[in-house]
Amino acid sequence: MNTTLIEYLPYILCIAIICTGLYGTTNSSNYLKKLVSLSILQSGVILFFIAIAKVKDGQIPILACLDFKQCPEQLINPLPHVLMLTAIVVGVATLAVGLALIIRIKEEYGTIEENTLIEAEQND
Amino acid sequence: MIERYLDIAVLVLVFSIAVMIVRSKNLFTVVIMGSIFSIFCALIYLIMGAPDVALTEAAVGACATTCILLASLKHFKEDTSLSKWRVISLIVFITLFVVLSYFTISIHPYGSVDAITNKGVVEYYKQTSGNEIGLLSLVNAILASYRGFDTFGETVVIFAAGLCIILILGTKNKINNEK
Amino acid sequence: MKNKVLITVTRFILPFIIAFSFYIQINGSNAPGGGFQAGVIMASAFMLYSIVFGYRSALTFMPFKALKILAILGIMLYGGTGIACMIMGGEFLNYNMIRNNLTTGQMLGISVIEWGVGLTVFATFSLGYYAFITRGGNEHNID
Numbered sequence: 001m002n003t004t005l006i007e008y009l010p011y012i013l014c015i016a017i018i019c020t021g022l023y024g025t026t027n028s029s030n031y032l033k034k035l036v037s038l039s040i041l042q043s044g045v046i047l048f049f050i051a052i053a054k055v056k057d058g059q060i061p062i063l064a065c066l067d068f069k070q071c072p073e074q075l076i077n078p079l080p081h082v083l084m085l086t087a088i089v090v091g092v093a094t095l096a097v098g099l100a101l102i103i104r105i106k107e108e109y110g111t112i113e114e115n116t117l118i119e120a121e122q123n124d
Numbered sequence: 125m126i127e128r129y130l131d132i133a134v135l136v137l138v139f140s141i142a143v144m145i146v147r148s149k150n151l152f153t154v155v156i157m158g159s160i161f162s163i164f165c166a167l168i169y170l171i172m173g174a175p176d177v178a179l180t181e182a183a184v185g186a187c188a189t190t191c192i193l194l195a196s197l198k199h200f201k202e203d204t205s206l207s208k209w210r211v212i213s214l215i216v217f218i219t220l221f222v223v224l225s226y227f228t229i230s231i232h233p234y235g236s237v238d239a240i241t242n243k244g245v246v247e248y249y250k251q252t253s254g255n256e257i258g259l260l261s262l263v264n265a266i267l268a269s270y271r272g273f274d275t276f277g278e279t280v281v282i283f284a285a286g287l288c289i290i291l292i293l294g295t296k297n298k299i300n301n302e303k
Numbered sequence: 304m305k306n307k308v309l310i311t312v313t314r315f316i317l318p319f320i321i322a323f324s325f326y327i328q329i330n331g332s333n334a335p336g337g338g339f340q341a342g343v344i345m346a347s348a349f350m351l352y353s354i355v356f357g358y359r360s361a362l363t364f365m366p367f368k369a370l371k372i373l374a375i376l377g378i379m380l381y382g383g384t385g386i387a388c389m390i391m392g393g394e395f396l397n398y399n400m401i402r403n404n405l406t407t408g409q410m411l412g413i414s415v416i417e418w419g420v421g422l423t424v425f426a427t428f429s430l431g432y433y434a435f436i437t438r439g440g441n442e443h444n445i446d
Contacts, residue, residue: 006128007233012225013135017142019221024146027213030204032151032197036158039189040142043165046177047135054172055242056235061262062334066254075250076173077242078262082271084177085263086278089339089424092184093285096431099196100292103438106199113204175335179327183340187347188428191354195435258406259413260333267337268413272396275416276381279423283374286427293434295367 010051017044031105031112035098042091046084053077131234134168151202159190176263313355320348328421332410338417342424349429358436367433370426377423381416388412 021044024037053076061078065071106112109120141164145157162185169178232239249266259265267275328341353361385396393400398412 004229004233006132007235008229009132010135010234011228011231013132013139015221015224015228017139019217019224020139020142020146022220023213023217027207027210028146029207030151032200033146033154033204036154036193037146039158040145040161043161043181043185044142046181047138047165047168050169050172050174050177051234052231052239052241053174054235055237055239058173058237060173060175063254063260063262066258066260068251068254074237075262077239077246078249078266079246080241081174081177081263082266084174085180085267085339086274088177088180088184089343090278090281092189093282093427095189096192097285097288097292099192100289100431100434103196103199103435104292112200176337176340179335179340180343183343183347188343188350191347191350192432192435195432199438256405257409257413259410261331261335263335264331264337264413264417268416269398269409272416275420276385276396279378279381279420282427283378283423286374286430289431289434293438295434295437 011048014044014048014051017041017047020044029114031102031114032099035095035102038098039091039095042087046087049080049084053080131168131171134164134171138164138168147206149204149206151197151200151204155190155193155197158193159186162186162189309355313351317348317352320344320351324348328417331417332413338420339424342421343428345421345425346428346432349425350432353432353436358433362433365429367430370430370433373422374426374430377419377421377426380419380422384412384415384419 018041021037021039021041024040025034028034028037055074055076058074058076061075061081064073102112105117109117109124111117111120138161141157141161145154145161148154148157162181165185166178166182169175169181232241249262249270253259253262253265253270257265257269324341324344327336327344328338331337331341349361349365384398388397388400389395391400396412398409399405400408401411402408
């Protein structure tokens with residue numbers, strides 16, 4: 001049972017990072033901390049995908065020669081890497097849009113703390 | 125043997141940085157810790173054998189995200205308060221963590237060769253990519269040619285995000301101490 | 304306040320960052336790299352210049368209009384390659400139709416679209432940073 005747990009420990013740590021990011025998103029009262037916790041959640045998901053793709057004693061996915069049959073070797077799975085490249089850049093684009101919205105909220109209501117903001121919105 | 129424990133050691137470090145971000149009171153600390161988090165994530169992508177993703181994460185997370193967060197931090201006050209520990213919230217998250225871990229153990233162990241995710245269309249890409257496309261880098265061949273349409277959609281999404289930022293904030297602003 | 308150490312180091316290191324971004328863009332086909340990474344590194348060089356020397360001098364050599372045109376140019380390069388493949392008789396983004404030799408057509412198509420992606424990513428990140436930094440904030444010092 002102990003050896004089994006060591007082999008799954010990278011996955012369990014990635015899930016711990018995801019849960020930490022989710023906790024930060026729901027339990028923070030400041031909007032900027034919510035956004036940064038969301039970015040932690042996204043990094044945890046990407047870590048999980050890259051951890052699935054790893055092969056022990058595998059080479060990085062750059063071919064050594066153009067014909068694969070002449071120099072066959074054990075390669076790391078390249079497909080999750082491709083999907084995660086897209087995910088990282090789209091994630092930072094949405095973070096930037098969220099920050100622009102927070103700046104506008106601050107200019108309109110004067111605060112980005114959640115409790116004060118709900119009161120200010122009800123009094124408006 | 126040290127390779128087996130290097131991944132786990134750096135992952136524990138990354139997890140502790142994440143906990144430090146969530147439980148901090150100062151916004152400047154949050155921004156700088158976020159940058160450090162990205163750099164250590166880039167290190168662990170490199171250890172796990174993904175150099176493209178490591179380069180992207182280092183450039184995007186450590187350089188661009190930090191600059192944009194610092195540029196927006198000048199609008200806000202720097203001190204925030206921590207919410208109290210709520211018991212029901214902790215119970216919900218620990219249950220979520222236990223349930224997700226239980227279902228994660230049913231996939232292949234870390235680093236196994238005959239995983240089911242390595243079969244299928246990936247074998248086709250490895251065998252025929254060199255002859256059909258002629259690029260040495262497998263990741264770029266898949267990104268630009270086999271899945272080129274997804275990359276087109278991604279580029280348009282980035283452009284749309286830039287458009288949204290200009291629409292929300294505007295480009296013709298007079299700063300307080302100008303003119 | 305002008306910081307002599309920052310100005311000297313930035314003057315020395317900024318050409319290397321720009322050259323590195325071009326290197327990663329061109330070597331996307333044989334090494335880790337490609338359009339996204341190169342665009343973000345070039346945007347980082349631009350942000351560094353804007354932080355050290357002030358945003359007004361950065362605005363003089365790369366105004367808003369130029370960035371907007373660059374962003375659109377990148378997407379039109381990508382879509383234009385796809386439509387060129389359709390004109391030559393194939394489907395959208397089928398690079399086999401550009402040249403007679405299949406692999407040469409693929410390499411040409413991939414090079415053009417990577418340049419398009421790099422341009423768009425650079426222009427979008429720089430534009431977002433400009434929009435943040437020129438918004439008036441009165442809490443802290445601006446420059």
